[in-house]
Amino acid sequence: MNDTFRFDIQARDGQARTGAVSMPRGTVRTPAFMPVGTAGTVKAMYLDQVRDLGSDIILGNTYHLMLRPGAERVARLGGLHDLIRWPHPILTDSGGFQVMSLAGLRKLTEEGVTFQSHIDGSRHAMSPERSIEIQGLLGSDIQMQLDECVALPATRAEIERAMELSLRWAGRCKTAFGDQPGKAMFGIVQGGDQPDLRVRSAEALKSMDLKGYAVGGLAVGEPHDVMLAMLEATCPVLPDDKPRYLMGVGTPDDILKSVARGIDMFDCVMPTRAGRHGLAFTRRGKVNLRNARHAEDVRPLDEESDCPASRDYSRAYLHHLVRSGEALGGMLLTWNNLAYYQSLMAGIRGAIAAGRFADFMAETQDAWMRGDVAPL
DSSP states (O other): OOOOOEEEEEEEETTEEEEEEEETTEEEEESEEEOEETTSSOTTOOHHHHHHTTOSOEEEEHHHHHHTTOHHHHHHTTOHHHHHTOOSOEEEEOSHHHHHTTGGGEEEOSSOEEEEOTTTOOEEEEOHHHHHHHHHHHTOSEEEOOOOOOOSSOOHHHHHHHHHHHHHHHHHHHHHHOOOTTOEEEEEEOOTTOHHHHHHHHHHHHHTTOSEEEEOSOSSSOOHHHHHHHHHHHGGGSOTTSOEEETTOOOHHHHHHHHTTTOOEEEOSHHHHHHHTTEEEETTEEEETTSGGGTTOOOOSOTTOSSHHHHSSOHHHHHHHHHHTOHHHHHHHHHHHHHHHHHHHHHHHHHHHTTOHHHHHHHHHHHHHHOOOOOO
8 A cells, every 4th residue: 555645736727737746545636626524524425435436535624523432542543544434534624623613612822722612612722732633533534623713804013923823733743644645634825804924924835844734724714716816825835745725615616726736735615515405516506406497397407417416306306305304305415416526626626637627617507598488
């Protein structure tokens, strides 16, 4: 078994690049979308389905898994891969975003953060070292540093304070992670909506010579153009030969525009959450199955799709399931959405390899703009 962690760029088209992240448990084709398996499950999906759709890697959430079933218990059960029957790569976030979202239920110090569980009110402490320890107990292949994520808008002083704290925590996480063959710890660039702070954060993390770098603290309230501007400031500073991961983003359009700016990896709850709420993503744009216009529409979501959920069920039936609150509705729409996202990623990779990414992006956006018009 290969015991190294390696990133190889295979083709470039402008700032966009396609390649592969190689780890002992498998290879992740990039640009990659990672379905979110918050508590050890990609909601409404069997993991065999997730794999069959083309997912090379999934994401697990340190905060939720440490609360239940508990990191030590997961370790006793053989680790997260064995427990959930996913033998392929797993990335775990640090838990920082969820802890910082607890607002009045947490207290932040230089040492780390103490917080109350949203489940039962029990108290817990999360230091950079403990975050890495938990991720090690889970057995994930890519582990994220603990950082402080500030919701925007925020003052420059607050953004700078959190960014500097996150850098100090990154150094402690690197020390705690040590040398784990075949695994990687990624640092997280912070700096809010301040380009110079983003650059300072990226440069400091680059000097730590980590195996990968994430851009965090976006998709937290900033306008869309600000997110893109922060990527334009950040990506050129990061090492060209290391994977770049944009955390928590996003829509299909966000993904296209971020790939164009040099991002390699993505995660977002959007396709699964939207599916559970009746919204489908398709190559013709978004389709709201709650809308009454679908009540007698016998067309599938996409007659050309390889996914049975997209191809074999009528919109009328999906509309009925959603409006009736049937669990199957959320299952089928989540299946469709993840199929679309992985199809989009495959299209992106192929277009970059062929040197026609700009054309692919324009064609894809044009198809969304034309929309999904029901027959007369």
